[in-house]
Amino acid sequence: MSESFELADADRLTVGTVGPPGHRVFYLQAGEAGRTITLKVEKQQVAVLSQAIAELLADLRAPEAIAAAGELLEPVDPLWAVGGMQIAYDQDDDRLILVAQELLAEEDADEDDAAVGRLRFTREQAAALVARGEELVEAGRPPCPWCGYPLDPAGHSCPRTNGHRPPTP
Template structure:
């Protein structure tokens, strides 16, 4: 069975955002081109690693001798996007991801695949967002974004990840609004 690919070659918008309160947030990678919007759920850690790796790729490109690409060292002001997520309809929950560089188009490439374990598949069948027209069709998200957009994406993602619960200065664990039982290791 062919894979349904949600492909965005030059998206109008690509961001990570959240729904929910700190401590109970769901992270989404949302991409829009025209009227087509795809939102996939991510783990907080996946979001953080994605931002770090994008910056790492861009920083490496800057250091390449004879680099023909104009890679910004910071986020271009005109590409800053602090708007909330648009209407979220979760396409799938992300399992594996890959990140790359396409020198032919000078774009960072993100590929995201759904969780494939049997329990997640059973849950997806019960999910209201599941597409009954084409059951069990494997799918993936393919996003290509130019270097400026990639730099802005990484910056916003780090800010979204960092906007969660504050960290306890003693034990390093997140503190809840209702209180915190510190688990400082005894010396």
């Protein structure tokens, strides 16, 4: 079983990637009092998390200032890979709460054994995370106009064409 954690008042929160487009690995990174936690996430998780936080922020008072989320801190050594995430807002403390659950292999599918990470952060940090997440997702490979799958620089075998002609972007 992996290590669970809780950052009650994160002083650092960002998402980032390592590797070139098409081979990027996405990470969620948070820190508190000199401790840095890195979790491996998927591109779609970053997209959905950014959208969910943006929708939540739209219902709240606008953040006073939005700082940049920043780059990943080295070394990028993930504690575990994220399977599921939930986002909530604590009105009393004016903090967003992200709960991430470890992705388990099928043979280890007992959810009670999954590690859980809890992050509490400000609306300003949340807005910066949304901007950074959207920036990273949009910086990826463009989608094929026919099938929607990413276009690789080395070529693309489009399932919509049955491989008979190359798609043109």
